[in-house]
Amino acid sequence: MKINQIECIPVSLPFAKPIIMSGAAVNWAHAVLLKLHTDEGVTGISESGDTSMWYMGESQESILHNISTIYGPRILLGEDPFNIETIIARMDKAVTRNNHSKAVVDYALHDLIGKALGVPLYKLLGGRSNEKIRLAYVMSSGTPREVAQQAVKLAKAGYGGLKLKVGANIIEEDIEMVAEVRRAVGNDVKIMTDTNGGWDYMQALKFLTQVDKYDLFLAEQPIPRWDIDGLARLRRKVDVPIFADEAASELSDLHRLARIDAIDGFFLKMAKAGGIRKSQKWVAIAQSLGFNVMCGCMINSGLGAAVEAHFLAATEWMGRIEQESIGPLNLHDLIDTTGEAVTDDLGMTMPRYENGYLYPPEGNGLGIDLNEDAVVKYATPGKTPIVLKT
DSSP: OOEEEEEEEEEEEEEEEEEEETTEEEEEEEEEEEEEEETTSOEEEEEOOOOBTTTTSBOHHHHHHIIIIIIIIIIITTOOTTOHHHHHHHHHHHSSSOHHHHHHHHHHHHHHHHHHHTSBHHHHTTOOSOSSEEBEEEOOOOOHHHHHHHHHHHHHTTOSEEEEEOSSSOHHHHHHHHHHHHHHHOSSSEEEEEOTTOSOHHHHHHHHHHHGGGOEEEEEOOSOTTOHHHHHHHHHHOSSOEEESTTOOSHHHHHHHHHTTOOSEEEEOHHHHTSHHHHHHHHHHHHHHTOEEEEOOOSOOHHHHHHHHHHHHHOGGGGSSOBOOOHHHHHHTOSOSSSSOOOSSSBSSOOEEETTEEEOOOSSBTOOOBOHHHHHHTBOTTOOOEEEEO
16 A cells, blocks of 8 residues: 555634633634545545644644645655654654644544554554543633633533633732632632743742642643743742643653653643654653643644544543543534534544543544535635645
8 A cells, every 4th residue: 555645735724712822812723634545545634733833833834835845745655654653753854843744644644544454543552441531621711700600611511620721811810710710610620720831930939829729730831841940940839730731842851851850740732742653652751750641632623633532542541630632622612512513624523522521433543534515615715735646
């Protein structure tokens, strides 16, 4: 089996409800859809999820460029899709970092192989270790009262954890938001905060010292990614567990953060790690160090979320704490998928979200059929698909 055609399709997925990030409204997830065709008629598909220069350092344009001008013609065309390790090694040699674009290729290869073998992806990754994945919901910004009201709805829907976005407002408002949410949901729901590295050391110290009484489960990346010494100093000063996200991108970052006792755990985004294969290595290193890992997502469609669902179902270590792979819910402004079916997603179906749990699809590969009507509908204006052939 050989890859004989590649399609890169730019798509812009509208948010049903704008998401407030760092004080600004975000209305679109600008993504890339990838199709890898083979000479045996099997096609692997994948989707990047939203792209972000501030977080990943990649854009829709950079992913299109990397796949269509480097990975595609130099590495993928004519290659056996089963040679994933070889392909990944060649991508790493050809391009430094740019893990998001590498992940898109990795996802499509895994979908293709699962389809070729006639098995769901989670079986390729080790079997279904976690029958269902306990979830935490990543909440949008708002006033303390607004966030607390939404938190009550999410707790009633079964979510075991809630993550609050902090750092865009004054610290006193963020402290009050944590207090309001804790009062609203009681003591059985885990509360987490994510600053996206937006505070300096003194600001983070003030916040974490004052919210300790509200039993914060963890604080994600309270200070900038580059300040790992400050992260270690902060961890020694506070009782709230510190998890690294932006500071933990490459595999070598995990060792460095652990060596200086800077963190209590890691946040994994599979796009950040560079795909499924690298995420498996990422978690293996974290497990060897005794660190819990929480998996988040780039906001994505049901097609993109299927990758995370299969990975989490197959990776036993990830069943220890709640996970945050709720991309389609954020995209479509849903609490779960038990209500009316979503008809305008890139996937004809999506993973099942029910009572605060995630369940992987059961079809071959990712188990998601592409909604070609939605692909046409959400084609990014002014950009055309790129097709490569042998």
